[in-house]
Amino acid sequence: MLNVAMLPLGFQSSCAFKVLVPLSLCPGPVACACCVYCSPSAQSQSPRAATTGATMSKPLSDHDRKKQISVRGLAGVENISALKQDFNRHLHFTLVKDRNVATRRDYYFALAHTVREHLIGRWIRTQQHYYEKDPKRVYYISLEFYMGRTLQNTMVNLALENACDEAMYQLGLDMEELEDMEEDAGLGNGGLGRLAACFLDSMASLGLAGYGYGIRYEFGIFNQKIVDGWQVEEADDWLRYGNPWEKARPEYMRPVRFYGRTEHHSDGVKWVDTQVVLALPYDTPIPGYRNNVVNTMRLWSAKAPCDFNLKDFNVGGYIQAVLDRNLAENISRVLYPNDNFFEGKELRLKQEYFVVSATLQDIIRRFKVSKFGSREIARTDFSKLPDKVAIQLNDTHPAMAIPELMRVLVDEEKLDWDTAWDICVRTCAYTNHTVLPEALERWPVDLFAHLLPRHLEIVYEINRRHLEAIAARYPGDNERLGRMSLIEECGQKRINMAHLCIVGSHAVNGVARIHSDILKATVFKDFYEMEPHKFQNKTNGITPRRWLVMCNPGLAEVIAERIGEDFIRDLDQLQRLREFVNDEAFIRDVAKVKQENKLKFAVHLEEHYKVKINPNSMFDLQVKRIHEYKRQLLNCLHIITYYNRIKKEPNKQWTPRTVMIGGKAAPGYHTAKMIIRLITAIGEVVNNDPVVGDRLKVIFLENYRVTLAERVIPASDLSEQISTAGTEASGTGNMKFMLNGALTIGTMDGANVEMAEEAGDGNLFIFGMLVDDVEALDKKGAVYHFLFAHDSKQHQQKYFILMFENEKS
Numbered sequence: 001m002l003n004v005a006m007l008p009l010g011f012q013s014s015c016a017f018k019v020l021v022p023l024s025l026c027p028g029p030v031a032c033a034c035c036v037y038c039s040p041s042a043q044s045q046s047p048r049a050a051t052t053g054a055t056m057s058k059p060l061s062d063h064d065r066k067k068q069i070s071v072r073g074l075a076g077v078e079n080i081s082a083l084k085q086d087f088n089r090h091l092h093f094t095l096v097k098d099r100n101v102a103t104r105r106d107y108y109f110a111l112a113h114t115v116r117e118h119l120i121g122r123w124i125r126t127q128q129h130y131y132e133k134d135p136k137r138v139y140y141i142s143l144e145f146y147m148g149r150t151l152q153n154t155m156v157n158l159a160l161e162n163a164c165d166e167a168m169y170q171l172g173l174d175m176e177e178l179e180d181m182e183e184d185a186g187l188g189n190g191g192l193g194r195l196a197a198c199f200l201d202s203m204a205s206l207g208l209a210g211y212g213y214g215i216r217y218e219f220g221i222f223n224q225k226i227v228d229g230w231q232v233e234e235a236d237d238w239l240r241y242g243n244p245w246e247k248a249r250p251e252y253m254r255p256v257r258f259y260g261r262t263e264h265h266s267d268g269v270k271w272v273d274t275q276v277v278l279a280l281p282y283d284t285p286i287p288g289y290r291n292n293v294v295n296t297m298r299l300w301s302a303k304a305p306c307d308f309n310l311k312d313f314n315v316g317g318y319i320q321a322v323l324d325r326n327l328a329e330n331i332s333r334v335l336y337p338n339d340n341f342f343e344g345k346e347l348r349l350k351q352e353y354f355v356v357s358a359t360l361q362d363i364i365r366r367f368k369v370s371k372f373g374s375r376e377i378a379r380t381d382f383s384k385l386p387d388k389v390a391i392q393l394n395d396t397h398p399a400m401a402i403p404e405l406m407r408v409l410v411d412e413e414k415l416d417w418d419t420a421w422d423i424c425v426r427t428c429a430y431t432n433h434t435v436l437p438e439a440l441e442r443w444p445v446d447l448f449a450h451l452l453p454r455h456l457e458i459v460y461e462i463n464r465r466h467l468e469a470i471a472a473r474y475p476g477d478n479e480r481l482g483r484m485s486l487i488e489e490c491g492q493k494r495i496n497m498a499h500l501c502i503v504g505s506h507a508v509n510g511v512a513r514i515h516s517d518i519l520k521a522t523v524f525k526d527f528y529e530m531e532p533h534k535f536q537n538k539t540n541g542i543t544p545r546r547w548l549v550m551c552n553p554g555l556a557e558v559i560a561e562r563i564g565e566d567f568i569r570d571l572d573q574l575q576r577l578r579e580f581v582n583d584e585a586f587i588r589d590v591a592k593v594k595q596e597n598k599l600k601f602a603v604h605l606e607e608h609y610k611v612k613i614n615p616n617s618m619f620d621l622q623v624k625r626i627h628e629y630k631r632q633l634l635n636c637l638h639i640i641t642y643y644n645r646i647k648k649e650p651n652k653q654w655t656p657r658t659v660m661i662g663g664k665a666a667p668g669y670h671t672a673k674m675i676i677r678l679i680t681a682i683g684e685v686v687n688n689d690p691v692v693g694d695r696l697k698v699i700f701l702e703n704y705r706v707t708l709a710e711r712v713i714p715a716s717d718l719s720e721q722i723s724t725a726g727t728e729a730s731g732t733g734n735m736k737f738m739l740n741g742a743l744t745i746g747t748m749d750g751a752n753v754e755m756a757e758e759a760g761d762g763n764l765f766i767f768g769m770l771v772d773d774v775e776a777l778d779k780k781g782a783v784y785h786f787l788f789a790h791d792s793k794q795h796q797q798k799y800f801i802l803m804f805e806n807e808k809s
Contacts, residue, residue, distance in 0.1 A: 083167040086114045105241060107173055108181035111164065112151055112244040118158050119285045123294040130209045131369075136387065138203060138210040139363055141355065141401060142196040142394035144335070145214045145297060146188025146221075148546075148706025150245045150284075152179055153201075156550045157287040183238040184705050186220030187299075187335060189664075190625045191540075191732050192433055194706065195511075196394055198732070201543040204288035204295040205569065213359040215351060216246075216282050216299035217335045224664050224703040229680035231665055231673050246282040246299075252365075253303075254279045256357045258350065262454050269411055271454040277328045278303040279358035289545050289568060300358045302331035338668060342447075349443055349451055356400040360408060363389060382413060386426035393505070395433045396441045396497040402428055402504035403458040411454070417461070430501035430508050431538070433729050435518045436629070442494040445487065459495055463487055466503050473530060484526045502527050502534070509538040512730035512751045514771065539751055540730040544571055547736045551710035554593035555741065562586060571739075594715070594741060601715035605699065611687070614694040617656035621712060621737065622720035623704050626665040626672040629727040635661060635720055636678055639686070639698055646692050654695045660712065662701030676700065709733075714740045721746030726771040728752075 091097055091110040102110075130137070155161040165175045188194060196212065203210030222233040260274035279300040286295040304325040330347060331354050339345045367388055368377045391401060402424060409420035434440065448456045463486040474480050486503065488494045502508050502524060510516030516537035520528040528535050549556045549568055559567060562580055567573035580586040595615070602615040622635050639659055646654055661679050665672030683698035701708060719737030721728075721744055728750035738744055738755060745765040746752045756764045769777070 080163060080167045080170065083114060083163060084171060086117060087111060087167065087171065090114055104177060105181045108151075108178045109242075109244050111168065111178055112182075115151060115154055115158070115160060115164065116244060116285075118160060119154065119287060119294055122287070122292050123285045123296075125292070126294045127296070134388070135209045136390060137366070138208055138390045138392065139213060139359065140196060140199055140203075140210065140392045140394060141213045141359055141398040142193065143214060143352065143355065143397040144188035144193030144394075145185075145196045145200070145212060145299070146190070146193030146706060147185040147197045147284075147297075148710070149179065149182045149184060151182050153546055153550055154245075154285075154287055157201075157205075157289050157545060159290055183241065184220075184707050185243075186236050186238060186705060187214065187217050189221050189336065191730070192395060195540055195732060198541065198543040198546075200286045200295065200297055201288075201545060202541070204286045204293050205291065205543075205545065207288065207291060207293050208295075210295050212286070212295075212297035213355065213362075214297070214299050215332050215335075215355050216301040217332055218301075219334045221335055221664065221705075222667070226676075226680060226700060226702045229677050229684070231676050233667050246284050249281045249283055249298075252281050252362065254281075254300075254358045254361045255305075256302075256354050258353070258451055260453060262457060268414065269454065269457070271407075271411070275328075276305050277331060277354065278305055279354060281358070281362070298359075298362070300332065300355055302329050302333075302354060304328040336666075345444070345447060346451060349447060352397050353400045353404070353452060353455075356398050356404050359398075360401060360404055363391070364408065382409060382415060382423055383419075385423050389427055391428045393428060393430045393501055395431060396501055399430075399441070399497040399501045399504075400452075400455065402500055403455040403462070406458050406462070407454055410458075421462075421465075424504055425506050428501075428505045430505040432498065432501075432508065432510055432515075432519060432524075435515060435523055435729060436727065437523065440523075441497040442488060443497065445493040445495060448495060459486060459500065462500070462503060470530065480526055484530075498524075499527075506534065507536060508534050509536045510729065511538065511540045512754065513537050513539060514726075514748070514753045515729045515750060518726060518771065539754055540732050540735075542732050542735045542739070544568055544739065546710070547713070548739050552593070552597065552714035552740050554596060555590065555714065558586070558589045558593055590741060594717075597715040598717075601711055604711055609699065609702070611697070611699055613658045613697050613699070614656050617658045617694065617697070618717045619712075619715055620657050620659045620718045620720065621661075621716040621742070622722070623660070623662040623701060623709065623712065624731075624733055626663045626669075626675055628671060628675075630663075630723050632661055632663070632675050632679065634722055635659070636675070636682060639682055639696075643682075643686050643689075643692065643696055646695055647689075650691050656695050658697045658699065660699045660701050662704030662708070662712075664704065709736070713737055713742075716740065716742040718742060719744045719746075721749075721752050722768070723747060723749050725749045725769055725774050 087110050090113040091099075091102060091106065094113050095102070095106050095109055097106050152161065155164055168175045168178065188196070196214075200210065200212045218237075218239060220236040220238050223236050225232045225234055255276045256279050257271065257274035257276055260271055263270045263272055280303050281298045281300055284297045284299070286297055288294070305328075331350050337344045337347045337351075339348045367385060368379050391405075393399060393401060405424045405427065406417075406420055409415045409423060410417060413420075415423070445456065448459070467481055467485060470477075470481055470484055482489065484499065486496055486499045488496055508519075508524070508527075510519050516535065520532075520535055524535070545568065556568075559574070559577065563573060563576040577586075598615045598619060601619075602613050606612050622632060624630055626632055642657070646652075665676055679698070679700050683700060686692060686696055686698045701712065713733075713736050716737055719734060719742040721731060721734045723731075723746075725747045726749060731750040731752070734744060734746065734751055734755060738759070743765065744752070744755070745767070747768040748756070748766060748770050752764065752766075756766060
């Protein structure tokens with residue numbers, strides 16, 4: 001998916017006295033006093049540092065050391081005393097507080113600013129390095145970046161976690177309490193946004209010149225409350241206390257235009273009489289894993305132009321003046337506005353064009369200049385754009401990048417159409433995230449004409465040339481022309497954004513092998529037959545820095561003691577653990593870590609959910625968006641079956657099981673909300689049945705998010721990945737659970753297929769129909785039946801199994 005060479009960061013590090021180095025490179029107390037373990041003040045350890053062990057230490061290879069960006073002239077790694085001084089300095093001078101009035105949140109902000117200081121020099125030096133070396137840059141455009149919390153991840157990647165933990169301990173503060181003060185950056189809804197966040201971490205850790213571009217939503221994905229068993233949505237005001245990790249960049253503010261009309265002249269087309277909204281960028285540093293690289297995530301916030309109508313205000317038109325301003329700024333107000341009505345659809349399309357327009361202006365600005373900090377144009381040959389710029393479209397949401405890039409190249413840079421189109425196709429690539437036709441975006445032509453008139457003209461021209469190419473390749477095949485057109489003519493005319501992405505990109509990838517095969521065989525079959533070279537697969541992945549080293553340091557330490565630390569950058573190294581399969585000490589250590597994680601999460605459940613569970617029970621987890629195809633309903637039916645079996649034979653030896661289901665239902669998705677109500681209703685019955693007791697508990701994990709995932713995944717025993725075969729594009733939760741030592745039960749869907757191959761037969765518990773079986777069943781019709789079946793042993797108990805038996809009426 002990211003077809004760019006690894007950036008050659010060929011800088012030599014200076015001596016350990018002068019540079020920021022990982023703690024693992026420290027030469028020891030005799031040679032220096034640069035790190036916490038050499039400092040006399042570090043003789044006592046905080047409780048967490050004592051339990052998790054010292055930071056994993058293994059000198060980097062010469063190859064890895066050469067990949068690090070040089071930071072000559074910057075201070076060495078701070079010792080604990082200096083960290084405490086920095087902390088107090090920020091408490092006093094940044095927050096203007098002292099210990100007498102400071103709150104726990106103030107302490108968090110002081111610590112965040114202290115850690116952020118360690119990023120700044122690396123951040124500036126990284127950007128200088130990119131301008132000096134002028135590598136090809138990757139621009140990952142996504143409407144979602146589900147980042148979660150930043151503090152702990154940053155400390156891990158900078159090798160500062162234990163040092164900061166000890167410094168806070170000596171100041172009488174608890175690190176975990178401070179970490180809990182941080183708001184989740186919930187700028188995503190699920191796997192799409194979390195994948196984007198993992199990619200940013202991976203690009204920085206690989207030393208790629210990568211940038212993430214999205215929207216700085218004022219309100220992220222809603223906070224979920226369960227009231228009387230029902231989901232209730234509350235606003236996620238994640239910015240209400242401020243965000244210490246971001247930096248506003250008003251000098252790079254960009255105008256974004258909407259509405260208006262077009263004028264055709266002999267020298268080109270002009271888009272006139274438009275309404276302007278300003279895009280204000282906020283930058284967040286993305287540190288690589290202990291390599292001194294700090295990349296940038298740039299999120300755009302919508303601002304009204306400065307021409308506030310003072311005249312209207314002074315004559316009493318205050319309300320209208322304020323409403324006009326708010327209307328412009330609504331673009332970045334909320335993630336996924338309700339698009340069940342026209343205004344919601346218009347706002348959603350505005351969001352998609354807003355991020356694309358601002359981002360492309362920024363990309364072209366950076367392409368044109370070659371000197372760090374310079375605004376002078378040094379490059380105007382756009383034929384070099386595909387050699388220096390790779391734009392990755394994360395699903396169809398940023399699809400407007402294609403007509404917008406064409407508008408810029410043709411209307412503003414005055415390139416001819418054929419040259420501009422060649423540049424556009426070679427620059428853009430598209431990642432598809434769904435095989436469900438109803439999830440592929442289609443925008444009404446009328447809305448397009450109203451909001452983006454010039455872009456509609458460009459889409460029409462793209463489609464005209466596209467249809468000519470199809471007709472030349474398949475003469476007389478009018479049905480194929482209709483299927484492949486960018487404009488759907490049936491009913492209300494709509495623009496198929498997935499088709500636009502395919503036509504305007506040089507590469508199209510699915511996110512798991514089975515998903516990519518389905519795209520080629522069904523959804524995009526016609527396009528694959530015409531341009532098979534475009535289609536490829538890039539199976540999703542996760543960053544082991546957050547999903548193992550950070551959230552499960554105990555397991556990471558056990559692994560590192562056996563095979564070293566290379567697995568943190570290269571998960572293929574985990575294969576070396578095979579030699580420890582029969583090692584009793586290793587198995588004992590892994591089991592001990594798992595039990596500690598379960599005990600810790602049981603305490604968390606009791607504190608936050610007021611539910612007491614048996615930490616020795618099997619933790620059975622299904623956590624993901626609530627959706628019919630993900631089949632939480634099937635899990636419910638199994639819970640009911642298991643409950644009835646216990647009630648039937650209360651004296652039998654049953655393995656205690658705690659079933660935990662978590663996830664959010666889209667506010668307008670009634671069926672998903674009903675499934676949540678069913679889960680909570682089952683829990684009300686099961687958890688209060690004295691006959692069942694601790695042998696079965698059912699918990700709905702309220703407000704499931706990244707931070708909660710980081711707590712529960714390390715504690716899980718069983719991972720439920722049970723979507724209907726052929727519906728889940730990939731999934732990444734399945735990988736997170738397996739990386740943390742959970743067993744997996746699932747269907748042959750998404751990435752489960754490749755995980756089963758990698759882990760080997762018998763190491764995943766696979767059940768259910770295959771994709772071909774589901775497709776064959778679908779062709780029969782659509783009639784639901786509840787079938788009764790007999791228990792195979794007792795031949796008495798009847799239980800419900802939901803299955804599809806499609807029949808033609």
